[in-house]
Amino acid sequence: MVKWRHVPNLGLAFSLACSDGTGLVLRNEQPMFYLVLSRPSVGSAPSQPLAALLATTGTPVKAEYRDADSFIVRRVRDGRLLAWSSRGLSGGIDTDPRAIIEAPGNYVLAREDSGALLGRAGLTGGDVYRLDASTKGVSIHGEVVLPEDPRPTIDVSRGQVVVRWNRARGAAAYLVTATTERAGTVMTADTAMLLRFDAPDPNQPATPILRIIALDENYRRFITDTTVRSAGLVNALGLFGAISVAETTYQRPKSAVPQRDPNDLPWWSARLTKLIPCPTTNDHCWAPAPICHQTFRPGGKSCNTKG
């Protein structure tokens, strides 16, 4: 017969296997820093004050603004300091992680030079800038090269339109966006690109716009490898990067026809369309993900791309 008095023992035994989750919430006290140096010449985009964000990493859903005891950025060539000032922001950066996070920087760079201090307009391409900041006993250091502005030219030859630009000093890669292109934004280390004019007709602006963004090595590395925690910084998570932007218009040749399979895009183009605003409003920035053109055995050799 079942001994009913033993039933509570079963409950006790079950409690052995019961536990609350452990180690699920991690808090990180490391500083998180974001500054992407750029000159105000951003083509058609309105000039914005340049801001830097300094925060405590906190939890995976909440970061906190953090004050710096000292915040110095200098141009290495001549040692001139940049004119940063604090906005006095405090509290949590508590946003909906499903959406784009809006976190205004708590340090802002003046637009114009102020005495010996450099404003945003005083930044020069090809120069090295160094960061030295101190916050709650942590010294943060960083270094970046502000790329020179790329200078695009449009070549039309035998019905083909090729955009070319100079190899900008300090640039590790270029993001190229042309409104006539279905590919959206493409990252390349080259300095020329064939325009295919294959974007769907509803997205074709009357005057096509070409934008080239030169990326420094820190920025390039930070956005291309999703496991990178810190680029251009010591003792902080985040990014100390720099970009230079050039924008121009061009004409669609009368004989232009779509060229080449859009599936030949590099793998990262789809992801970058999320990072870079669409060149025109209502543009979905569609770009196909890559195709691995190969037959391979996972247990054997690695994927060998044929296409």
Added chain:
Amino acid sequence: MMIAPRNQRTLFGAFFIATLVAPSAAFCQETSQLIGRVVSTNGTAIRHAEVLVVGTQWTTFTTSEGTFHFVLPAGEWRLSARRIGFTQRDVSVAFQAKDAPDTVRIVLEVSPADIQGITTRASVVDLLTTTATRDNVRQLPALGEPDLLRVVPFLPEVQQPNDMRGALHLAGGAADETGMFLEGYPLQWPMHLNGVFGSFNVAALDRADVRIHHLPIERSGPLGGAIEIFPRKADSNTVDAVLTLLSGGATATRHHLAQLDILASGRVTYADAIAGRIGLGQNSDLAIPRFADALLRVERPGRIDWSAVGFLTRDQSHRVIGGGEPLTWGEALFGTRGATQVGAWTASALVSHDFADVRFHSGLRPGDAINVEQSWTAVTASIRREWQTAQLTAGVNSDFRRNRDAWNSTEALAAFADNIPAVFQYDDDQRLLAGFVETARELGAGWRTTFGARGQLAGAQVIAPRWSLSGPIAPGVHVDAAIERRAQFDVQLSSIANGGVAQPTYFLEYPRRSDNVAAEFTWRSGAGAGRTTLHLTPFRRWYRDRPLLVIDTVHRERFPVLRRINANSYGGALALDYRTDAGAVVQGSYTYQRAFQFIDGVRMPADWDSPHALTGFLSIPVQWHWTLNIAAQARSGIPTTPIAARIFVPWGLTDSLYEARYLDGARNSARLSSFNRVDFGLSRSWRGLGATWAVDLQALNAFFRENALEYNWRLFFASMGSSESVTSKRGLPIVPSLGIRATW
């Protein structure tokens, strides 16, 4: 330890010669035929009872008329007859060699206690195997309706991550190291409802044997173990109709219809229609897929026993995008086998072809589609030679598999796993040829040993030796022990995700391997009702070259990139089975097991490591012929990799907009909260209107409303909004259900 091939050949040769020569003297004696019949106490023939000659390798099964026959040397022999649901009985027979056959009649008493509970060890199968019969399954409070694969997690050393996925981990093995076979034919992913349900109508099944520590010699893998499902034998004419809140099904058997025994079964869900009525329709994430399955088995007993099985399962999602075709997945199997016995020789062969696919087509964008096709043709041929105290089995396996995967759709991430590329193509095939040989030997005093090996003849060369020993070590105490090497030539990218469908499978040129050691000590007190059985099962496994998916965060076109790692698992289980004279059954087990992987020299828990697990089942007759069934599970939470930090990634050219980037902490350094579940069921059966009726009232998850799922942390934080709580749980809520069954 690897044995040099030359030494292996010497070892095998010596063993086989010793095995073959020693027992042959028995057949130098004069023999005579013994014909017998196994019946119940009311004289009804008992079909498919196992009859063995004690102390020898001679075993046979009764026909549908309950008859059996042996050819034995003159002398005195002891026969033992057993069948699940009956008390085992031994009888002694003595006869002289003569022309006319002797006859014997063995009467077995019905033992309802044997088919109570959720599993039974009174099995017709061999050592280290646990069996769940159709009746066992029906006693467990069901999630909508009885499901074979819902019983398996109640077994010791078996772990299922949560209620929402059908992945089964056996003795610390990975989910893709658990194989499923239907009457010996390999299946690929026979699951319904995104992996929540098995796609077998319980009414069409005889039993499922769960073999964790000892596989049949015909199996090349899988490393974790095998769940071998057997359809019912059509040895009478019956119709079985089942209606539950989830589905309706019918199973019919016809015995000797044009000399064929035929089983036909079909099941289709209407839960999707009910869900639509209560607001979980096509536009809801909780929409229930539509599913159907069918099983047909035809057998022709005779000089050459022949049977064929057809099995079909299909699921269809409700979500249609842009007028395209919804996600559908399923599997179709055809298998046939034949066996014949000539004297002491038995030859058998089986061939099967299985085709599994996943399809989807969006109407929004040309080429936005999923086409996954996986076919598997398997052939096995074997011969068996029996002597009085020895047995030799040898044969070959051949597998031909072809997988074609192509998708260009983000729906693939939802269907399979979120760490795969949205565009992918794969086309590969695999041909394997293996040979196997195994001997079994009676050692006397109830001890028995087997020794054999499998050799991979095509593809990577692998020799997988195996040994087992079983026998009594004290009155009432029995031990089974096994040492096996296993090799598996395929991999799934990851465990099936919650709500995902079948994982595509990829072939390995060089196999993953495991070396397994296990023993089971069994203590029995009494028999039938009033008996207590205790099982203690320690085990240890060493895994070599287990594939681990690596995400190349820079070169994503390299997919899948698999690195090989070593791993191990160990632990032990204590299982109790107690049956009272009053018909109450208590079954319970405690399992302690650990599963570790070694990555970059660091030992860390495997994704499914759950150190403590308790299961319990209680069945008590209550008033008015109702039976109360209570099933409970509690186990440690599984490991997970916490998000160590969220950092920002610049978004666009502004300096105030960012995307989130979540950085992983140390792999599997955190653990989800424990899993707890208690299910209640009331069942009653009665006869009326010429049929046997049964009704089941059930409530699942009665006390623990919610259990944590295995969170994908990226999705988890994305869905949390601004909340810092991580205790949100979305497991199975309380699920009431009702089922009615009629058999006539």
